[in-house]
Amino acid sequence: MIEATLKELADVEGCSLIVTTGGTGPAPRDVTPEATEAVCDKMMPGFGELMRTESLKVVPTAILSRQTAGIRGHSLIINLPGKPSAIADCLNAVMPAVPYCIDLIGGAFIDTDPAVCKAFRPKK
């Protein structure tokens, strides 16, 4: 079901950015990273690495999240944990790199409010 939803958002709805919440832990029902890998053409391990690194500054149990990210067509899929504070910690960590990543995969041009998050695009 997660796989079908991710495919629909990417292929039918044409979403440039898809974020999932929850299901990244070790419990039997936590299968979001598996569903993400199953539908992606290419994995982006740096996202999970950075999100866990930042989350570790907040909670030692950050290592329990298997969150990852990947590319399907012109869509970037990012896994976030289910806890609202974890969502904020993780999105704040990776968001500056998201617009440029979406540029590189041919998605929509993403602008951010610099007061909230300053997008980083390397100078051409």
Ligand SMILES: Nc1ncnc2c1ncn2[C@@H]1O[C@H](COP(=O)(O)OP(=O)(O)OP(=O)(O)O)[C@@H](O)[C@H]1O
């Ligand atoms: N919209 C929300 N508002 C407040 N708290 C939330 C919300 N969504 C989830 N939470 C809390 O965040 C925690 C983890 O969220 P959630 O249960 O969705 O993730 P999960 O990975 O599916 O977890 P589990 O497999 O343990 O059920 C839970 O303690 C839940 O109460």
Ligand SMILES: Nc1nc2c(c(=O)[nH]1)N[C@H]1C(S)=C(S)[C@@H](COP(=O)(O)O)O[C@H]1N2
């Ligand atoms: N920033 C942050 N990351 C976090 C947490 C948190 O409270 N804050 N909780 C951890 C815990 S306790 C778990 S079990 C994993 C997986 O959470 P999920 O199953 O809701 O995705 O995320 C981890 N990452």
